[in-house]
Amino acid sequence: MNNEYDNEKFFNEYAKMARSQNGLEAAGEWHQLRPLFPKLDGKKVLDLGCGYGWHCKFAVEQGAKQVLGIDLSKKMITEAQKRNADECIQYQVAGIEDYNYPPNTWDCVVSNLALHYVENLDEIFKKIYQTLKADGIFLFNIEHPVFTAGVGQDWIYKTDGTPKYWPVDNYFLSGQRNTHFLGCDVVKYHHTLTQILMGLLNNQFDIAVVEEAQPPKEMMDIPGMTDELRRPMMLLVKAIAKKKR
Template sequence: MKENKYDNEKFFEQYSRMSRSVNGLKGAGEWHVLRRMMPDFTGKRVLDLGCGFGWHCVYAVEQGADIVTGIDISEKMIKEAKMKNASPHIEYKCMAIEDFEFQPETFDIVISSLAFHYLESFTDICEKVNKCLISGGSFIFSVEHPVFTAYGTQEWYYDEDNKRLHWPVDRYFTEGKRIANFLGEDVVKYHKTLTTYLNGLLNSGFEIKEIVEPEPDETMLGIPGMSDELRRPIFLMISCKKK
């Protein structure tokens, strides 16, 4: 069964207060890197997997995309996207990523931001994305870094004075289900190794162009706790093309 915490009223309310929800892309600590990795959108057909509030969809349109399809499992997310980031060039659909009809060669670019760690199989997604892209089409995505997801709790170890000691990494090679506490709720995520991400792409017919483990934007280091994000990677970003 596909989990959808984002339609939980309390959870969605907490998520809506996050910087990336309120301020859009400029409130996302990794956007300064992901933006640089994006391809030319001019005249392109774009698919956004796990579009959330639609910030990346409207960005693609602003950069010249012809048609953008944004899908998300959450009705609340899609409703918010239609309110905040509506455009005649964007079609929002409420559905799970796994349930989308990946028709052959219907998109020039596929993007996804922080969604695939909610899916059990990365290989399935790679094959479906490859199928729906044209030859030479671009696939750019971000996920939570395997170092971040390995242990599962996604919380620091603290000393008796509540000082952050270290980030736990354990069971790295044991892939699969993890229960993380996010915004006060237990959320199911799926840990995958770096090997799984890279080989999943290569074995599905992609050519990897760039791999980035982004550091926070220097302008955000004054935010309380943000400097600790330099102590371990939180995101993994990959840009590739269909051969």
């Protein structure tokens, strides 16, 4: 897993984003993601790719008794400790691939906009299933395959600079995509819809919810937001780890 978030230029640009400055309410997908969370009172929650720790703090506010947020970026963990510290939250510098995933430990595993940086999703799904308790919830938001298959992950523009259409190519050729994001070269991984959903089913998850993120009406006055209705950017999935108790 690459670590662009410790790049000083990238991190500084990321810090300017609305979701960085104002938290979950500024995230266009939050109105869809929040209702998918299970009841967390007295539960243990693992956040994979926790970033600033917004979801960790939310879990505690919902009554979680123990939360662990991991992120490969030292800068992100430092920021999380500043912004979203709590006695019930522990933050740890660790990659999603590198965490040890102790068996039958967590009631809920959440990951928001991190799994498209992972090359081998199937292996991570297997580890997450292992670390969840029986009927534990795996809730994640990943960049949509239509988005990751976008050519350069950008629009084709008209002569006046407005978006003309979103090009998709090499959809079934999964793997590394070199993109340009926040002024930096960034490596992501494209996974088809089949790979994501069948990856869950093949690793013994039951799929409870699949949603494609759409920005809420109250954000439509933000410049460029109406274009987010022209192609899906994010895929939200809620899965259940079915195990014998």
